[in-house]
Amino acid sequence: MNAAPPEEIAFNIAAVERDTGLPKDTLRVWERRYGFPAPARDAHGERQYPPEQVEKLRLIRRLLDHGHRPAKICGASSEELMQLLAQHGRAAGAGEEGGCDTRLLECVCLHRSAELAAGLRQALLKQGLQRFVAETVAPLATAVGEAWLRGELEVSEEHLFSEQVQNLLRSAIGAQAGTGGRPRILLTTLPDEVHVLGLLMAEAMLVPEGASCVSLGTRTPLADIRNAAAGGDFDIVGLSFSIAYPSRQAIDDLLELRASLPPRIALWAGGAAVRDRQRRLPGVRVVGDLDDTLAALREWRSARENAD
Amino acid sequence: MNAAPPEEIAFNIAAVERDTGLPKDTLRVWERRYGFPAPARDAHGERQYPPEQVEKLRLIRRLLDHGHRPAKICGASSEELMQLLAQHGRAAGAGEEGGCDTRLLECVCLHRSAELAAGLRQALLKQGLQRFVAETVAPLATAVGEAWLRGELEVSEEHLFSEQVQNLLRSAIGAQAGTGGRPRILLTTLPDEVHVLGLLMAEAMLVPEGASCVSLGTRTPLADIRNAAAGGDFDIVGLSFSIAYPSRQAIDDLLELRASLPPRIALWAGGAAVRDRQRRLPGVRVVGDLDDTLAALREWRSARENAD
DNA sequence: CATCGGTTTTGTCCACGACAAAATGCCGAA
DNA sequence: TTCGGCATTTTGTCGTGGACAAAACCGATG
Structure with a gap:
């Protein structure tokens, strides 16, 4: 009959910012304006967010994206909110999730790390690097993202997936790293973008075509990229810009870097x-998806031939 | 004779937070209390930090660590401030930097990515994984950290180093991943710790000894680690906890997780x-350095034998 | 359909006070 | 000496509410 929830587990505002990605200022102003979240207060008037509200904030965060x-x-x-998210899940799922390996997705959900690693390795050997990335990793990453969005995955499961894919892609890329091929490509993300898989997938598409890729990983300041x-x-x-990156900021940053x-x-x-922002980005080649990466590479090479 | 600095390059408080890692609240309260930083204000009273002050804040940040x-x-x-940092550099350098491969360090500083990759690969082949980690990667990582602290490296150079080492270590670990050996070890960092090299180095020491390691990468919430x-x-x-992690918080978090x-x-x-906090961490095995990782593994195995 | 202006929404910034948490320094006991 | 408490200082984070720029939205016009 322990109906009373364990009250000791409550989050302070800093923890909520960390867990949801919503800045403290925003959390406070939402409370003022919309009446949600409505955290309890401790003896000193500091906000104490119950876990349900943090959970709901996470849902809201995803819907904002x-x-x-x-x-x-x-x-x-x-x-x-869950229903709204499910709509997005279905919309995206219809196009992509169908093509994803449900057995591997299950491995992620059930935390079967060894089986996941083996399954990925097997798919890589069977398909070859480029098809592996385009047909297995990318749909799986989308599916994992959607599942995480719907709250069906724990953080640790998403991390596990990302790590395993990194291990495999980095090995495969390293194994065929050529020397001195053209074009030479510098890959990285801007300081507010932490997702690294997009970069690795691009590198995995490009290296087998004879391009020389150097990745700086995530979060490189604009000035350092230029230098x-x-x-x-x-x-x-x-x-690379994940779905969570504010579209407007991406455009501004790209134009600044271009200049x-x-x-x-x-x-x-x-x-x-x-994606679909090419019109606002003169001087920038917007790469729509992984296959478009190869198209962009062909374009670059033929343009260079003509220039010679 | 362009003596006037280009005034348009000034940072707002959010950019400074991002570049220095100092929270906005802290920047404002320092200004109030110590009179530094002393940013200009734009037409609307918002802070505009000139680049020199951002640079100095970065030095201060490192000294705080x-x-x-x-x-x-x-x-x-x-x-x-630079002088103070140089003292730390010398103090640390006397013990460690001497043992580091200066040729490789030069590759990092000069941004010679291909040469760096080749040099690291060669060292790995020559030394084997464990000695490579303990004798090449670890001293080099320390040297890079110190150089970055003294402002001798750009962000992009530190990133390049980290990426190259990751590529190599992940390949090497993946190549000898056994199946089902004991102990089974879960490796990760807490949410405020973003450095991944420490984890990879530990994994590289343990896997050749027959342990099964699963890495979740960085930033896993405590509850997810437990689950x-x-x-x-x-x-x-x-x-793994880098030097930048607040020592007190590390202790609290570890005790909470232990419980x-x-x-x-x-x-x-x-x-x-x-390091050197074993006394305050009952129930936690503090691993002093990479070689101590192997000692800890031996301890665990002999304790397990005795228990059987 | 694309673009422009006006309106509403939304996030970020400001000031300054308060106070908890951490670091430091001091003192007495093992 | 070294260690563990205790008082004091320092330091970072949180609170409030007002302001306003930037973004999103919307409708009209080329």
């Missing part, structure tokens, strides 16, 4: 935040 | 933030 507005959804119940690109004899700078980069260095951008 | 107090150093000039460890038949949870973890699962912690 998909274009909803806080005023509309802060009032809704958790069930309604590294100009000083390292690069032909192309490639940036500061020597004209001879091409600028490529890929990921959900820049 | 090494135990200095803000009140003492906010008043100092950039030159004095993953308890649900995955693990014997040991291993956490929530089943007693049969051992808890290991390594990295600068927990």
Whole structure:
């Protein structure tokens, strides 16, 4: 009959910011404006967020990434929010999830690390690197993202997936790293983008085509990208933007980088935040998906031949 | 004679937070208390930090990580701060940097990515994985950290180093991943710790000894670590803490995790933030350095034999 | 359909007070 | 000496509410 919830587990505002990605200022102003979240207060008047509210904030955060507005959804119940998310899940799932290996997805959900690693390795051997990335990893990553969005995955499960894929891709890329092929491509993300899989997938598509890729990983400041690109004899700078990246900021950052980069260095951008934004990005090659990466490479090579 | 600095390049408070890692609240309260930083204001009264002040804040940030107090150093000039940092560099350098491969360090500084990759690969082949990690990677990582601390490296150079080492270690670990050896070890870091090299180095030491390691990468919430460890038949949870991690918080977090973890699962912690803190961490095996990782493994195995 | 202006929404910034948590310094006991 | 408490200082984080720029939205016009 322990009906009373264990009250000691409550989050302070800093923990909520960390867990949801919503800045403290935003949490406070939402409380003022929309009446949610409505945390309890401790003896000193400090906010104490119960776990349910943190959970709901996580749902809201995901819906925001998909274009909803806080005023509309802060009032809704958790069930309604889940329903909205499920709609997105279905919309995306219809196109992509169908093509994903459900056995591997199960491994992620059930935390079967050894089986997941083996299954991925097997798929890689069977399909070859490029098809493995385009047909197995990418749909799986989308499915994992959607599942995580719907709260069906724990953080540790998403991490496990990301780590395993990294291990495999980095090995495979390293195994065929050529020397000195053209174009030379510098791959990285901007400081607010932490997702690394997009970069690795791009690298895995490009290296087998004979391009020389140098990845700086995530979170490189704009000025450092410019310096590294100009000083390292690069032909192309490639940036990756996940769905969570604010689209407007991506555009501004790209235009700024384009302006500061020597004209001879091409600028490529890929990921959900820049898809269908080609029109607003003169001088930037927007790479729509992984196959488009190869198209962009062909374009670059034929343009270079003509220029010679 | 372009003496006037280009005034348009000034950072707002959010950019400074991102570049220095100092929270906005802290930046404002330092200004109030110590008179530094002293940003200009734009037409709307918002802070505009000139690049020199951001640079100095970065120096201060590094000194804080090494135990200095803000009140003492906010008043100092950039030159004095650099001198303080140089002292730390020498102190650490005397012990460690001497043992590091200066040719490879030069590759990092000069941004010679191909040469760096080749040099690392060669060292790995020559030394074998464990000696490579202990004798090449670890000293090099320390040297890179110190150089970055002294401002001798760009962000992009540090990133490049980290990426190259990751590529190599992940390949090497993947190549000898056994199946089902004991102990089964779950490796990760807490949410505020973003450095991944410590984890990879530990994994590289352990896997050749026949241990089964599963890495969740960085930033796993405490509750997820507990769930993953308890649900995955693990014997040991291993956490890594870089020098930048607040020592006190590391202790609290470790004790909390220790309490929530089943007693049969051992808890290991390594990295600068927990070194020499064994006394305050009952129930936690503090791993002093990479060689101590092997000692800890031997201890675990002999303890298990005796228990059987 | 694309673009422009006006309106609403939304996130971020400001000031300054308060106070908990951490670091430091001091003192007495093992 | 070294260690463990205890008082004091330092330091970071949280609170409030007002302001306003930037973004999103919406409708009208080329």
